[in-house]
Amino acid sequence: MSVHGPIPILRIGSTLLVSIQLELRDAVADAFQADVLSAIEKRGTTGLVVDISGLDMVDTYVARILAETGRMAKLMGTSTVLVGMRPEVAATLVRMGYGMEGVRTALDLDAGLALLGHVIAQRK
Amino acid sequence: MIQVGATHQIPIENADDIIRVRRRVRDIAEVKKFDSFATAAITTATSELARNALVHGGKGIACIEEVTDGYRLGIRIVFEDHGPGIDDIPRVLAGGYTTARSMGLGLSGSKRLVDDFELESTPGAGTKVTVTKWKRF
Amino acid sequence: MDHRKYMTILKLDDAAIASRRAFFSISDDDLARLASLRPLAEKVTDAIVEGFYALLLGHPETRKFFSDEATIRRVKRTQREYFMGLFSGRCDLAYVEDRLRVGAMHERIGLAPTWYLGAYRQYLQLIRDHFDAEIKDPAQSREAFFSVQRIVFFDVALAIDTYIAANLEALGRHQAAIRELSTPVIRVHDRVLLLPLIGAVDSHRAQQIMESVLTHVVEAQARCIIIDIAGVPVVDTRVADHLLKTAAAVRLLGAEVVLTGITAQVARTMVQLGLDVSSMHTVSRLSDGIELALGMVGKSITNKGS
Numbered sequence: 386m387s388v389h390g391p392i393p394i395l396r397i398g399s400t401l402l403v404s405i406q407l408e409l410r411d412a413v414a415d416a417f418q419a420d421v422l423s424a425i426e427k428r429g430t431t432g433l434v435v436d437i438s439g440l441d442m443v444d445t446y447v448a449r450i451l452a453e454t455g456r457m458a459k460l461m462g463t464s465t466v467l468v469g470m471r472p473e474v475a476a477t478l479v480r481m482g483y484g485m486e487g488v489r490t491a492l493d494l495d496a497g498l499a500l501l502g503h504v505i506a507q508r509k
Numbered sequence: 510m511i512q513v514g515a516t517h518q519i520p521i522e523n524a525d526d527i528i529r530v531r532r533r534v535r536d537i538a539e540v541k542k543f544d545s546f547a548t549a550a551i552t553t554a555t556s557e558l559a560r561n562a563l564v565h566g567g568k569g570i571a572c573i574e575e576v577t578d579g580y581r582l583g584i585r586i587v588f589e590d591h592g593p594g595i596d597d598i599p600r601v602l603a604g605g606y607t608t609a610r611s612m613g614l615g616l617s618g619s620k621r622l623v624d625d626f627e628l629e630s631t632p633g634a635g636t637k638v639t640v641t642k643w644k645r646f
Numbered sequence: 647m648d649h650r651k652y653m654t655i656l657k658l659d660d661a662a663i664a665s666r667r668a669f670f671s672i673s674d675d676d677l678a679r680l681a682s683l684r685p686l687a688e689k690v691t692d693a694i695v696e697g698f699y700a701l702l703l704g705h706p707e708t709r710k711f712f713s714d715e716a717t718i719r720r721v722k723r724t725q726r727e728y729f730m731g732l733f734s735g736r737c738d739l740a741y742v743e744d745r746l747r748v749g750a751m752h753e754r755i756g757l758a759p760t761w762y763l764g765a766y767r768q769y770l771q772l773i774r775d776h777f778d779a780e781i782k783d784p785a786q787s788r789e790a791f792f793s794v795q796r797i798v799f800f801d802v803a804l805a806i807d808t809y810i811a812a813n814l815e816a817l818g819r820h821q822a823a824i825r826e827l828s829t830p831v832i833r834v835h836d837r838v839l840l841l842p843l844i845g846a847v848d849s850h851r852a853q854q855i856m857e858s859v860l861t862h863v864v865e866a867q868a869r870c871i872i873i874d875i876a877g878v879p880v881v882d883t884r885v886a887d888h889l890l891k892t893a894a895a896v897r898l899l900g901a902e903v904v905l906t907g908i909t910a911q912v913a914r915t916m917v918q919l920g921l922d923v924s925s926m927h928t929v930s931r932l933s934d935g936i937e938l939a940l941g942m943v944g945k946s947i948t949n950k951g952s
Contacts, residue, residue: 408532411524442531442549444556445615468900472860473549475898479856479891480550481557481618491900492867500900512657546857577657579807580814 390416438469566590681735876907906935
């Protein structure tokens, strides 16, 4: 699977798993979105898990990229879940008044995969 | 009476500078032992305001100051740009300025993340935002 | 706290001290005049210290700080040194360190600003009276008094700053302890937490509650947190707003909030205010909330033997 940006994309069955472990400078965030969409387009995926446990800061730019990616993936038939959000990131987003509406979240990978399983089953 | 200790000036001329400024703020917060919530708050506000200076101001400069009021430690950051400025400050701060919605979100959001917030803007001349985060006892 | 720590906390370096000196109008002439008054000071020091402590020992509120003879003797000795220090002709780092030693001692005894402000007033009066008696030329006596007054006020400022610094440090420690105690998050079951909120919730406490809740949810990998508000006396728009923000943040993490302890009065208030609490599950009784939460992790409470 060709990836152009520095964030690796793994596949587990028909689910993509992306773990963001670096600081998201604009170019990296844009590459992340492009790579994910490209990966979804290439094979039939039904689920996307984005692990943001490595992010100690999510500003409105990053939040927008994540929410957008989720919406774009949905158009291509893929359900998305964000996992591993840090307490201080959740607190900051809520204080800013940035709701991240329409974004599914779960505490960890297990919960995320379980949630996706549930969502995908319901879609069928 | 605010006393200023070390100061750090960082130009904001491209997207990578946003990271540079917020990294410096995060490092200072960590050294001064701000808790993780306060660090995330000031780092995020920094990112928003630096981005505003770049995107809406064309380019700008961030001046980070380590301050104290005699009892508490704090971090104060001044974001200055010589862009078009803001003509309806209250509307922007309320987040209702639709044509520059992203700027409004960043400004009003940042205001809620910091302890002290000052905004000066002259249409045609530029914008100056000063924020301060104090370390909780 | 010893005086060296105060030097650090109050950030008293050469520049800061020079700035304070300027603000209290202590000129080089003043310092020279004070130095030249040393012989006079030596002459009146005993009388002044006695007069000073007569006030403190004669007043019930302040007498208790000087309970035993040993303390009184020690303090009088220190006071004599302090008085002579006014005429050192210096107002620098070394001078300030000396003064802080006195402040630290008073703080250790627990003497509040009211009392030592009153005492300083007495001090200045005694100095004025003795100078008037000893210095024949009224203009000279006046100048001498003003020089002393300037440096005494410089000292008073230091004493008050020391007192505040010591109290803020204690306050910080107490606040940290209160933060720990006021949000006791309990693990009810695997992945189910409970937070019984007791007492008023102001914006300061609300922020601390949100941070504590979020930290615990992630640490325990909780699926759900039950927040019981039966112990919160007033639930108005502001409190509801705080709770909603916390619930929104918990949901962002991927967990759920069950709000319990909702009385008829609170339910009435919430609806009348048009509050949207759809982001939380809400029930009246804590027991119902616990059952609801357990259900979320696939558990239920059943009768024994069934």
